[in-house]
Amino acid sequence: MVTTLEHTNLTVTDALATAAWMASVFGWHTRWQGPSIHSGFSVHVGSDDSYLALYQPKTPPARNAAGSYATIGGLNHIAVTVSDLDATEALVRAQGFAPHSHADYEPGRRFYFNDSDGVEYEVVSYS
Structure with a gap:
């Protein structure tokens, strides 16, 4: 299955x-x-x-004041994979979002950003 x-x-x-x-x-x-x-x-x-x-x-x-990591069943982040991390970061910035928590460790490079609703996204490239 x-x-x-x-x-x-x-x-x-x-x-x-x-x-x-x-x-x-x-x-x-x-x-x-x-x-x-x-x-x-x-x-x-x-x-x-x-x-x-x-x-x-x-x-x-309403927003959850406690935050997702303090809420049972909370959504912590949504991760997407991209082929060009730098180009995607430029697009994220163009939307007015602030990338943060850049990291480069196995298995890939990544950064995070929060949208206008406070939802956190992880953008990662494995190439």
Whole structure:
């Protein structure tokens, strides 16, 4: 049996804006968008094989003041692999996000950044 991850669902303040920066930085495309659970709105953005479901509730969501690492079941970060780490970092900066925690250790080079909703992303290159 082969198991693959199809998607992860995130609550965001603006699903369309988040999908737009993801398309610019990661080259992803919108696979679907429309009304969703609890009168919210969702955008599925990613590749042909997997995606992030960006859920925007009808009422703006609250931030967890304790942070993800202090919350059982908290989302700590989302990692993506890229072929050109430096070019991707430039795209991240162009979106107004601040890369941090640069590291170069086995098995690859990486950096992190937080988006406008406070979601942390790890960008890593194994080449």
